[in-house]
Amino acid sequence: MExxxxxxxxxxxxxxxxMMNGETLRSMRDKGVGYHLNWGASxxxxxxxxxxxGENYDLAIGLWKENIRECKIxxxxxxPRQRMEADMVELWMEQTEEQETAEQAVFNLYQYxxxxxxLAFRWMASGRDIEQxxxxxxxxxxxxNGYEPDERRIAEYIDQVQCALTDGxxxxxxxxxxxxxxxxxxxxxxxxxxxKAMKNTDLELF
Numbered sequence: 021m022e023x024x025x026x027x028x029x030x031x032x033x034x035x036x037x038x039m040m041n042g043e044t045l046r047s048m049r050d051k052g053v054g055y056h057l058n059w060g061a062s063x064x065x066x067x068x069x070x071x072x073x074g075e076n077y078d079l080a081i082g083l084w085k086e087n088i089r090e091c092k093i094x095x096x097x098x099x100p101r102q103r104m105e106a107d108m109v110e111l112w113m114e115q116t117e118e119q120e121t122a123e124q125a126v127f128n129l130y131q132y133x134x135x136x137x138x139l140a141f142r143w144m145a146s147g148r149d150i151e152q153x154x155x156x157x158x159x160x161x162x163x164x165n166g167y168e169p170d171e172r173r174i175a176e177y178i179d180q181v182q183c184a185l186t187d188g189x190x191x192x193x194x195x196x197x198x199x200x201x202x203x204x205x206x207x208x209x210x211x212x213x214x215x216k217a218m219k220n221t222d223l224e225l226f
Contacts, residue, residue, distance in 0.1 A: 070097035
């Protein structure tokens with residue numbers, strides 16, 4: 021890492037002290053959020069910082085390597101979408117441990133990547149809890165953006181949703197539920213498919 025980038029990261033990290041939110045920090049600790057270091061900075065404060073800095077590949081890479089909540093979230097905001105390649109996404113996902121980091125990465129970055137549907141289907145089928153959750157979160161965002169899978173992909177998606185609602189953790193079930201609600205909003209046909217798929221479950225979508 022170039023000296024200039026290291027100095028900028030140091031400066032950014034020092035600035036987190038001014039963003040510290042004790043109430044948010046206590047709430048996260050009570051919920052067992054396990055970042056090595058967490059200043060409790062609000063997402064809005066981090067967004068303002070990202071807008072101030074602008075897209076920066078080197079900073080994003082360097083910040084992601086820090087085991088600090090604010091660094092990882094800011095990295096997802098600074099990474100230029102056109103430079104985020106598939107192998108880097110998979111590396112970041114492997115290194116993602118906290119739900120909030122996954123949610124921010126999906127919202128700020130992953131949903132805009134041209135290969136996002138491939139990622140979503142791969143992660144939904146993963147045996148790793150946070151990857152499954154991320155896959156359904158990503159699919160839900162794609163549906164909101166107008167993505168319509170073909171017939172084969174729809175069948176695969178519905179199968180993954182049903183499996184998640186049967187065997188998934190709470191956060192996976194919640195993400196799967198939200199995604200199929202987004203799927204149902206694509207059209208009346210998609211609504212009918214979703215309703216039929218959920219007919220034999222305890223979940224009432226409509």
